[in-house]
Amino acid sequence: METEKKPILEMRGITKRFPGVVANDHVDLELFPGEVLALLGENGAGKSSLMNVLAGLYRPDEGAIFIRGEKVQIDSPRDARNLGIGMVHQNFMVVDTMTVAENIILGLTEVSMIPDMGKISDRIREISSHYNLKVDPSAYIWQLGVGEQQRVEILKQIYRGAEILILDEPTAVLTPQESEELNNILRQMTSEGKAAIFITHKMEEVIAFSDWVRVLQHGKLVTVKRTSETNPQELARLMVGREVLFRIDKAPAEPKDVILEVENVDANDEKGMPALKGFSLQVRQGEIVGIAGVAGNGQRELTEVITGLHPVLNGSIKINGKDMTNRSPLAIIRSGVSHIPSDRIAMGVVGDMSVANNLVMKGYRRKPITHGGLLDPRRILDFARRMIDSFKIATPTPDTHVKFLSGGNIQKTILAREIDSCGGVLVAAYPSRGLDVGATEAVRNEMVRQRDKGSGVLLVSEDLDELLSVADRIVVMFEGQSMGELSSADAEVEMLGLMMSGVSKKKAEKEYYGSDHATGV
Amino acid sequence: MQLVFEKRKAVSRRAIVLVPILSFIVSLILTGFLLLAFKANPFRTYMAMFIGAFGSWSNFTETLVKATPLMLTGLGVTIAFKLRFWNIGAEGQLVFGGVAAAWVALFWSPFLPAWSLLPMVMLVGMMAGAVWAGIPALLKTRLNVDETLVTLMMNYIAILFAEGLYYGAWRDPEGYGFPGTKLFPEAAWLPRFSGRAHVGLFIAIGIGLLLWVAMNRTKWGFELNMIGKNKKAARCLGVNVKRNILVALLISGALSGLAGVSEVTAISHRLQQGLTMGYGYTAIIVAWLSQLNPIAGLFVAILMAGLLVGGDQVQMMMGLPAAMGLVLQGMILFPMLAGSLFTEYRIKRIDPRNSRAAESNEELSV
Numbered sequence: 001m002e003t004e005k006k007p008i009l010e011m012r013g014i015t016k017r018f019p020g021v022v023a024n025d026h027v028d029l030e031l032f033p034g035e036v037l038a039l040l041g042e043n044g045a046g047k048s049s050l051m052n053v054l055a056g057l058y059r060p061d062e063g064a065i066f067i068r069g070e071k072v073q074i075d076s077p078r079d080a081r082n083l084g085i086g087m088v089h090q091n092f093m094v095v096d097t098m099t100v101a102e103n104i105i106l107g108l109t110e111v112s113m114i115p116d117m118g119k120i121s122d123r124i125r126e127i128s129s130h131y132n133l134k135v136d137p138s139a140y141i142w143q144l145g146v147g148e149q150q151r152v153e154i155l156k157q158i159y160r161g162a163e164i165l166i167l168d169e170p171t172a173v174l175t176p177q178e179s180e181e182l183n184n185i186l187r188q189m190t191s192e193g194k195a196a197i198f199i200t201h202k203m204e205e206v207i208a209f210s211d212w213v214r215v216l217q218h219g220k221l222v223t224v225k226r227t228s229e230t231n232p233q234e235l236a237r238l239m240v241g242r243e244v245l246f247r248i249d250k251a252p253a254e255p256k257d258v259i260l261e262v263e264n265v266d267a268n269d270e271k272g273m274p275a276l277k278g279f280s281l282q283v284r285q286g287e288i289v290g291i292a293g294v295a296g297n298g299q300r301e302l303t304e305v306i307t308g309l310h311p312v313l314n315g316s317i318k319i320n321g322k323d324m325t326n327r328s329p330l331a332i333i334r335s336g337v338s339h340i341p342s343d344r345i346a347m348g349v350v351g352d353m354s355v356a357n358n359l360v361m362k363g364y365r366r367k368p369i370t371h372g373g374l375l376d377p378r379r380i381l382d383f384a385r386r387m388i389d390s391f392k393i394a395t396p397t398p399d400t401h402v403k404f405l406s407g408g409n410i411q412k413t414i415l416a417r418e419i420d421s422c423g424g425v426l427v428a429a430y431p432s433r434g435l436d437v438g439a440t441e442a443v444r445n446e447m448v449r450q451r452d453k454g455s456g457v458l459l460v461s462e463d464l465d466e467l468l469s470v471a472d473r474i475v476v477m478f479e480g481q482s483m484g485e486l487s488s489a490d491a492e493v494e495m496l497g498l499m500m501s502g503v504s505k506k507k508a509e510k511e512y513y514g515s516d517h518a519t520g521v
Numbered sequence: 522m523q524l525v526f527e528k529r530k531a532v533s534r535r536a537i538v539l540v541p542i543l544s545f546i547v548s549l550i551l552t553g554f555l556l557l558a559f560k561a562n563p564f565r566t567y568m569a570m571f572i573g574a575f576g577s578w579s580n581f582t583e584t585l586v587k588a589t590p591l592m593l594t595g596l597g598v599t600i601a602f603k604l605r606f607w608n609i610g611a612e613g614q615l616v617f618g619g620v621a622a623a624w625v626a627l628f629w630s631p632f633l634p635a636w637s638l639l640p641m642v643m644l645v646g647m648m649a650g651a652v653w654a655g656i657p658a659l660l661k662t663r664l665n666v667d668e669t670l671v672t673l674m675m676n677y678i679a680i681l682f683a684e685g686l687y688y689g690a691w692r693d694p695e696g697y698g699f700p701g702t703k704l705f706p707e708a709a710w711l712p713r714f715s716g717r718a719h720v721g722l723f724i725a726i727g728i729g730l731l732l733w734v735a736m737n738r739t740k741w742g743f744e745l746n747m748i749g750k751n752k753k754a755a756r757c758l759g760v761n762v763k764r765n766i767l768v769a770l771l772i773s774g775a776l777s778g779l780a781g782v783s784e785v786t787a788i789s790h791r792l793q794q795g796l797t798m799g800y801g802y803t804a805i806i807v808a809w810l811s812q813l814n815p816i817a818g819l820f821v822a823i824l825m826a827g828l829l830v831g832g833d834q835v836q837m838m839m840g841l842p843a844a845m846g847l848v849l850q851g852m853i854l855f856p857m858l859a860g861s862l863f864t865e866y867r868i869k870r871i872d873p874r875n876s877r878a879a880e881s882n883e884e885l886s887v
Contacts, residue, residue, distance in 0.1 A: 309757060330759035341757055350751040357743075361758045364743050374738045401532055 006069060008033045008195050009054075009085075009164055014063035016049050023049040025219040026063070031164065033193045036186055038200055038210035038227070040239055042295075042462055046219040047199045051166050054197075055087040056080035086162025088153040090169050094141045100124070101137040104156045127158055131188050146271065147178035154185060165189065167198040171205055183209055201239070201294050203232040203501040215239055233512075236497025250448045253472040255284035258321075259456040260306065260337075260425050265315035267301045275301040277480040278315070283456035285424065288447060290471025290488065291460040292496050298480035299460045300342055303429045306458070307339045308332040319425060333362065336423025340414055340431045342460070344407075348414040351403030355395045356384035358402050358413050362421040391416040392442070408439030415446055426450050429460045444470050464493055478502045533864055540860035541810050545824075548852035555848065559841060566835055570846065573834020574827035580834075582716035586788065588826035589718075590615065590780035590800040592725035595807030595818045596732055597776035600769050601654070602808050603736065604749045608770065610657065610672025611777040612801025613679035614650040618778025619785045620683050621649030623702055623792035626709035626785070627691065635708040642709050643782050650778015651771040653679060658770035662763040676801070687792050701793030711787035721783030725819070728776065732815040745769060777801060798829070799847075806850055809857060825850055 011029040015022065023046045031037050039047045052058045054065065056074040065072055067083050074080050080087070094103045101121050105111045111120075121137040128135050133151045141149060150170065157165055165186075171179045186196050186209060200206060206213050207227060215223045215238045223238050260283040269275035275298045283289045291299055304310035306317055308329040316325045319335045327335075341347035349358050360380050363369045368379050384398040393412045395405055402410055411431065418426065428447060432440040447470055451457050461467050467474050468488050476483040476499035484505025486495065498508040553563035574584045594611040601608035625642045633641060653675060660666035686702070693703040713719040736742035747755040748762055756762050780800060785792055803825050810825075811817035832846020 307757070328759070328761070329756060330761065333759040339757065346751070347753050347757045350747050350754050352750040353746060357746075361747065361754075364740055370740060374734075375740065375743060377738075 005032045005034075007031055007066075008068060010066040010069075011050070011054065012064045012066070014050060014053055014060045014065075016046075016053055016058055016060050018049075022219050024053070024060070027216065027219070027221045029197075029214060029221075031195045031197060032212075033163075033195050034190045035211040036190055036196045036198065036209055038198055038206040038213040039216065040200060040203070040206055040213055040235060041216035042201060042239060045216040045239075047216055048168060050216070051087065051168060051197065051199060054080065054085060054164075055166060056085075081160055081162075084161055084163035085166065086157030086160060086164070087166040088150065088157060088168065088170060092149050092153050094149060094152060096140070096142040098141060099137065100135055100139050100141065100144075100152050100155075103141060103152060104137075104159050108160065124155065124159065128155060131155075131158070131185055133185060147181075150178075150182070151185075158189075163194050165194065165196040167196065169199055169201075171200070171202070179205070201296075203235045203239075203294075203497075206235060207232060232501040232503075233494045233497040236500055237493055248444050248448055248469045250470075251452070253287040253451065255287040255472075256454070257285055258282050259285045259319065260458065261316075261318040262302070262306065263316045263318070265302075265305055265317065266313040267298075267305050267310060268313065269301060275480050276305065279477075279480060279482060280315075281458075281475060281482070283425070283458050285454050285456050286451055287472045288451050288457040288459055288470055290467035290474040291458065291477055292464065292467050292474050293462075293477035293500055295462055297477045299429065299477055301480070302477070303339070303342065303427050303458070303460055306332075306427055307337060333421075337425040337427060338418035338422040340411075340418055340426070340428040342429035342433075344411055344414055345403075349402045349410055352401055354399045355388065355393065355402055355405070355413055356380050356398035359384045359387045359398075359417050362417055387416040387420065391446075408435045411435055411439060411443060415443060419446060419450060422450065422455055424455050426455050426457045427460075428457065430462065431459070432461075432463065432466060440466075464496055467496075468493075476500055476505075484508075529864075529867055533867075536860075536864040537812055540863055541812065541821075541857060544810070544853055544856035544860050547856035548849055551856075552845070552849050552852050556841075556845070561839060561841055566839060566841065566845070569835050569838050570828070570831030572831075573838070574831040579716055580830065582718040584823065584826045584830045585718045585722050586716070586826075587798075587800075587829050588823045589721045589725050590784055590797070591803055591807055591822035591825055592729060592819055593721075593780035593783070594777045594801050594804035595811070595822050596725070596729055596815055597650075597654075597773040597780075598804045598808040599811070599813050599815060599818055600732070600736075600745070600776070601773040602749075603745050603813050604766055604769055605752075606658070606661070606766060606770060607669045608654060608657070608672050608773055609669060609805060610654065610675050610801070611773075611780075611804045612797060612799065613672070613676035614653040614774045614777035615781040615784070615797055615801050616676075616679040616683050617653040617781065618646040618650035619781030619792060619796050620679070620686060621778070622646035622709075622782040622785050623686075623691070623705070626705040627702060630706045630708065635706075638706065638708040639711065639786065642786060643779065646782035647775040647778045650781065651775040654770045654774025654777070655767065658767045662766050683792065683796065684794075687794065691792065693791070699793070701789075702791045705786065705790050709786055710790055711783055713787060717788060719783065719787035721779075721787055724779070724783070725822075729815045729819045736815065741765075777804070803829075803850060806854060810853060 007030045009031040011027065013026045013028065014024050015026055016024040027050055041047045049058060053060045054074065056077045056079050059075065065074060072083055074083065095106065101117055101124055104124060105115055105120055124137040133155055135148060135151050135155055144152065170182060189196060198209060210227045213225050213227050213230065213235065214221060215235065217239065262279060262281040264278045264280055265276050266274065266278060267276040279298065279302065291302065293299055301310055305312050308327055308331065312325050316323055318324065319332065319337060322335060324332055324335055345351065360369050360383060363383065364375060369375060369383060371379065381398055388395060388398060391412050393416065394409050402413060431443045435443065444466065447457050447459060459467065459471055468491060471488045473485055474488050474491055474496065475485045476496060478500060479502065483499040492512065495508050495512050498511060499505060549567065556563045556566050573580060575581055594615055598608055598611050622642045622645065625645045629641065630638055657668045657671035657675065660671055661668045688700050691702045693701060711719050711721055736745065744755065744760045744765055747760055748765055752762055784796055807818055807821045807825055811821045828846040828849050832843045835841045835845055836843035
């Protein structure tokens with residue numbers, strides 16, 4: 001590695017535990033002045049918690065931090081700031097109703113009771129012209145776009161003397177042009193001896209932005225690479241990890257009629273940015289279609305437009321041949337769609353209600369749970385006992401509140417309810433995320449069983465092994481578009497990785513197999 | 522020895538029942554100190570309050586008179602709170618219901634057969650209460666306007682509107698300057714059964730029982746519960762969240778409106794000053810203390826009414842401020858809020874010198 005330069009920052013053996021999970025497991029990190037380090041990893045790999053340790057928001061259980069070779073203790077964000085560490089969070093920490101200048105000095109103890117806003121504004125203008133960060137110090141935050149707000153955050157950290165800038169998924173909210181601008185700012189900063197760490201799970205950004213890349217997986221550091229010596233497909237493989245947990249026994253698919261059809265759908269995300277761009281997809285009865293892609297490329301919006309939770313701007317969604325575009329979630333449930341949502345705690349269950357009640361949250365509308373206009377507690381309990389038995393949900397009693405169950409059993413509760421009520425289409429988003437091996441296997445087998453019973457299953461996952469072993473076909477999503485489709489029988493992880501980083505199938509094939517390979521799909 | 526909070530493995534049913542009762546006892550003790558500061562004997566004062574509220578049939582009927590609007594508004598608030606919709610506007614909904622009732626009673630009688638006047642008064646009064654709660658519900662569901670402020674502010678609008686009427690346009694010209702309307706025609710009177718206690722009590726009890734069934738045994742109640750506890754999940758599971766909030770708030774307001782109707786048609790027989798004694802606010806305590814259980818709410822309403830009546834009594838008998846009853850009411854909420862922790866947590870004793878012993882140590886659970 002670098003020998004002549006001394007690192008500006010070193011983290012040694014950082015371990016951070018939360019109840020039930022190890023977020024960081026003896027992670028080492030080095031950052032050199034004048035360089036940009038990318039921290040790459042899947043959701044939950046421990047990138048953010050590592051950076052929160054550095055920013056003084058979490059205290060590590062083990063490990064040491066050195067700044068310019070000196071051991072330091074960072075107990076608060078203020079300590080971090082005094083050491084020249086500044087963090088730009090994913091959700092900007094700005095006050096909407098205050099001006100840019102006010103936001104920048106907010107919380108600074110050096111500023112006198114009655115700040116000289118004129119002088120402060122001059123200083124802000126000075127910094128912003130130096131870094132070519134176009135920001136008007138007297139503008140109110142609410143008047144600014146997302147990209148401008150991010151510039152304010154960066155400006156704030158520079159104003160406060162940050163030498164080490166941490167950016168948590170900075171490009172998630174930016175347009176390509178704004179990303180380019182951000183890259184220029186980072187380059188300018190590093191040319192002056194400052195350093196930056198940025199958290200991302202997009203391979204192409206690692207390549208474009210960074211000098212070094214460190215890959216985290218399940219809280220552990222798996223690789224340190226010079227960016228110039230790696231490529232997107234290697235990074236994809238490193239990020240996802242290669243070990244295959246187990247194989248699912250399944251017969252070849254026997255697809256029948258199309259049951260779910262998504263046609264040229266456009267949709268925006270919650271911030272109003274395009275999330276789906278002319279996306280099309282077909283799922284047939286008796287097959288599992290996997291959606292591969294790095295999180296944040298429109299998968300969530302895809303599952304939510306299908307289930308009626310998110311508006312479709314253009315295009316159509318047909319279920320069983322019937323147009324269900326922008327119908328209510330209830331109408332879509334009634335048309336036979338079951339949904340295992342991505343955020344199981346927030347969307348899938350009501351934690352403060354019992355397991356039994358959660359199990360009937362679809363069945364309560366009809367017989368036999370509702371009997372003579374009233375809910376029948378005995379039938380609810382009977383039904384719940386049956387579900388608990390057949391899906392092997394580990395719960396002390398059917399009356400136990402769901403929030404007291406483990407993640408795997410919460411997922412089994414959702415699975416039981418959704419599969420029991422499934423009328424032909426199952427939309428499953430990250431169904432095995434965060435589950436232990438046993439629960440993962442149960443979830444995957446259940447999806448195959450649904451397929452064999454003739455349902456069409458749409459499986460969104462970040463776990464390529466899951467997609468390769470469970471799905472029959474895999475569609476790769478990138479920035480709201482389909483990069484093409486592979487049959488899982490002959491898909492290669494490297495190919496998927498390339499396509500996940502935005503390379504179209506044709507180009508990926510050329511790169512992977514050489515120019516003359518004929519496709520088998 | 523060290524005490525730590527430990528999360529329970531399940532919600533404690535015992536704590537759900539015990540916490541409100543213990544909260545009441547704690548509030549008696551705390552208020553006892555206040556009474557000592559007034560140089561009054563707490564035991565004698567509480568005894569006097571109890572006798573004043575429950576000591577004789579005639580005293581008890583007075584308690585029931587005050588319990589009736591507390592039951593109705595308490596039930597109304599319960600429905601809204603079940604949805605985590607913070608309707609603190611029961612007071613205004615009650616007043617607006619009373620105003621609408623007075624309007625029908627005073628001005629519609631020439632056009633209606635006598636038998637239909639009272640039902641019409643009740644219907645319009647309930648609708649007015651419903652409208653008054655429906656406005657914040659609409660603002661919340663359409664524009665995401667915070668309901669707490671809107672419901673609170675609408676209290677003042679309703680109260681001042683009513684004042685404007687009985688001081689101005691509707692004032693009884695033969696009332697010797699008394700702020701109030703003319704007496705309603707008798708056809709618009711809600712019958713009394715003993716003393717001032719009136720059939721509104723039975724209506725309230727009936728609604729309480731019905732509401733228990735609706736909340737615990739119907740699809741509507743099931744959806745209310747889902748929305749209140751996890752709005753996002755409810756939506757994912759096909760529940761129409763906005764419509765449910767609107768409907769529930771219309772019912773919530775209608776019940777408070779009915780409280781206003783029964784106050785003007787059974788007690789004062791006119792719209793006048795002092796229509797409400799803060800029933801709509803006490804309703805919040807009723808809802809909390811009953812843990813949003815409509816049947817428990819009926820009993821809590823009687824208890825709260827007893828505090829009001831008993832408070833009047835100690836003023837007469839012991840020269841203490843009548844507000845003592847209100848102080849007690851308010852005092853209950855604090856231990857109640859603190860105590861609700863125990864439904865999900867328990868206190869565990871740990872001996873730091875011997876951590877192995879700590880594992881097997883007795884747990885102090887409520």
